[in-house]
Structures are given as C-alpha cells and as structure tokens.
Amino acid sequence: MRELILDDMLERALAGELRARGRPARTVADLGLEGATDAAVAEAVARADGVLVTTVAPLPGALAAAVLTAGTPEARREAVHRHAHEMAGQRPGSLRSYGAASRLRREEDPHPPQGGSSLTGEQGQP
Numbered sequence: 001m002r003e004l005i006l007d008d009m010l011e012r013a014l015a016g017e018l019r020a021r022g023r024p025a026r027t028v029a030d031l032g033l034e035g036a037t038d039a040a041v042a043e044a045v046a047r048a049d050g051v052l053v054t055t056v057a058p059l060p061g062a063l064a065a066a067v068l069t070a071g072t073p074e075a076r077r078e079a080v081h082r083h084a085h086e087m088a089g090q091r092p093g094s095l096r097s098y099g100a101a102s103r104l105r106r107e108e109d110p111h112p113p114q115g116g117s118s119l120t121g122e123q124g125q126p
Contacts, residue, residue: 001024001085001088001089002024002049002050002051002064002088002089002090003024003025003026003048003049003050003051003088004018004023004024004025004026004050004051004053004066004080004084004087004088005025005026005027005028005031005045005048005050005051005052005053006025006026006027006028006053006054006080007027007028007041007052007053007054007055008027008028008029008034008035009054009055009056010027010053010054010055010068010076010080011073011077012027012029014077014080015027015030017077017081018080018081018084021081021084023084023085023088024088025084026050028041028044031044031045031048038058041058042058042061042063045063045064046061046062046063046092049092050064051064051065051066051087051088051090052064052065052066053065053066053068053080053087054066054067054068055067055068055076057095058095061093062092062093063092063093064090064091064092064093064094064095065090065094065095065096066083066087066090066096066097066098067095067096067097067098068080068097068098068099069097069098069099070098070099070100075099075100078100079098079099079100080098082098082100083098086098
C-alpha cells in the first residue's frame with residue numbers, strides 16, 4: 001500500500017486522523033512543499049511513491065492521484081476515510097475520482113476494470 005499525501009486544499013488534521021487509523025499519510029506541507037507549484041508537488045509525490053489526494057486534477061504523468069469530488073470539508077473528510085484503502089492501492093499513473101458515497105473510475109486509469117467504461121460508478125466500501 002502506498003502513502004497518502006494530502007495537498008494544501010485539505011485540512012492538515014486529516015493526515016493525523018489517517019495515521020491514528022494505521023494508514024501512512026502526510027501533507028504536502030510535511031514534505032516542505034506548502035505553496036509549491038503543482039509540478040513540484042507532483043514530482044515529490046511521485047518520487048515518494050505516494051498517492052496525491054487533492055480536490056483538482058493534477059498534471060498528467062506517473063503520479064497516482066485521488067481527486068475528491070465532495071464539495072464540503074466534512075464530505076471530503078468522509079470520502080478520504082471511506083476510500084483510504086482504495087486510494088492507497090492505486091497504481092502509478094492512475095487518476096481516480098472519489099465522492100462521499102461512491103468511487104468513479106476514470107479512463108486515465110491505466111488498468112481499468114474489465115468491461116469498464118469512462119466514469120462508471122462503483123459503490124465504495126465503508
């Protein structure tokens with residue numbers, strides 16, 4: 001399982017909550033990259049072999065990213081806790097969107113499910 005690295009748009013306390021549950025997690029600020037460019041963040045996350053958890057789609061490349069589609073801070077927190085295991089299992093180069101109650105798999109995933117299509121809704125596991 002890969003480490004979750006939370007971008008600046010998410011509350012820092014969320015990383016501590018994940019660590020308390022036994023999930024490796026840090027923030028972009030923990031990497032010394034608070035306020036850094038998207039390219040610098042993407043490079044650091046890829047170098048750390050982590051998964052960037054963000055609210056916006058990152059630059060394409062070898063970076064694995066989990067994009068949160070939930071609108072409120074509470075809903076984003078719920079989505080991260082609900083899907084942390086799936087996020088940590090993402091492969092390099094995959095880009096997946098997660099909401100509070102379900103996960104959407106996008107075509108950018110280099111390993112889509114058999115018979116899957118762009119943005120097919122899959123129910124998340126609690």
